[in-house]
Amino acid sequence: MLIDSHCHLDFPVFAQDRDAVIARAVNESVSRFVVPSTTMASFADVLELVQSSPRIFGALGLHPYFLSEHGESGLAALHQALDQHAGEIVALGECGFDARLADHDAQWQLFEAQLSMAREFSLPVIVHCVRANDEVAKRLKNARLTRGGIIHAFAGSQVQAERFLELGFVLGLGGSVTYPRARKLRGVVASLPEDGFVLETDSPDMPLQGFQGQRNEPARVAEVARSVASLRESTLEAISETTSRTVQRILQLSA
Template sequence: MLIDAHCHLDFPDFDADREAVFDRARAVDVRHFVVPGTTRARWPNVLALGERDDVSVCLGLHPYFMEEHGEGDIEALAQALDDHPEAVAIGECGIDARFTGTLDAQWRLFDAQLKMAKTRDMPVVIHCVHANDKVAKRLRQLALPAGGLIHAFAGSPEQAKNFLDLGFMLGLGGAVTFDRAKRLHRAVESLPDGGYVLETDSPDMPLAGHQGQRNEPACVAEVCRAVASLRGEDFDKVGTDSTATVRRLFDLPP
């Protein structure tokens, strides 16, 4: 059994055929889905998906959508977590250094969510683009007790080790399927068996050969094959290791 550890199935990209997307995933033995929140306005859609037995949810405020976040969103997040103890993590939150104009605001929002995760002893799901070293430094300062997930990791073996030493797992997705991603490939080869999870980031991050197409959770099986090839392991071992790590990280039932 496979788990897609990070997929945005609440996004409108799936409104026309969401149930068919679940069916295609189940057809390749993807049986559980972790859906993170991105904006306060979308939390109800995320929580509605969480009513399914095969979906676990996170709630957070994503740095990509800074223009959609407003006054009182952090307080609203705290209240939503109180009201919905089924949420397995805080996120998706983090830093996207491509957007230099909002970086200061991103750090304030990220810091508030990290402190909330520490207070609540919850894992945190982190979006980290061009900011691995700075994010690792902040995580080291805060020493979050429940760790979390560095979603869509694309860094070096050294950066991978830094995050692992801080109690964070690494999310491996479509980027591993590209031949040009040599640094990431070296990182994947270096990871311990319990140091990574498989994900798609659906509908984004399409795999090699599928550029420009909508990504979906069924593709986590292809990610699994790519990771297995890089690590010199068989498909079943990689899938079993990833599933066990997702369950441990998010405290999912067996």
């Protein structure tokens, strides 16, 4: 069994063939999907997916990329949704910080407000972190969360990886690990503890080596698993088993 720990099946690009996309994934032994929201407008879509299938697990959060769409109303809507749907979601996310985007101060404020909610509701967090691993780790430590979470699309150094692990987080590994040019990341992957990472696609984004220019799909988490197995001199079966167990532990998914 494989779990795609981060895919956006609620996005409109999947509206016409979502059932077929899920079926292709299941055919590749990907049997569970974690779908994080990005805006308050997407909360309802994520919750609808969760209610439609026992294979789908949802997270609610406000992504830094859509900062202009959130505001105070976004945070209020998130708090209300977390309160009303506590038994239906498994994490707060996707939240975080992206150094490529503008309004850094506003991004940090949004991130820290969501970390406070995660602590209040005792939820793990799914963290978007781009070119800010050290500062994000510092703020996660200061937040004193009751649970850890997942660092989505990790692309940092060995030292940064170890710091996130010490804070109770695991690293989300996706399409980037399939590229031979990602030597630093692939070196980190080879040395991680077996319970220190999970697999993801970030569908429809983050295309894998050989699939550039195509819509990404959860079925390709199997290719990510094969790349990780090769880097770690392991087997697909072992990587599938350990990463699925880690997702279940971090997000407290039912067996």
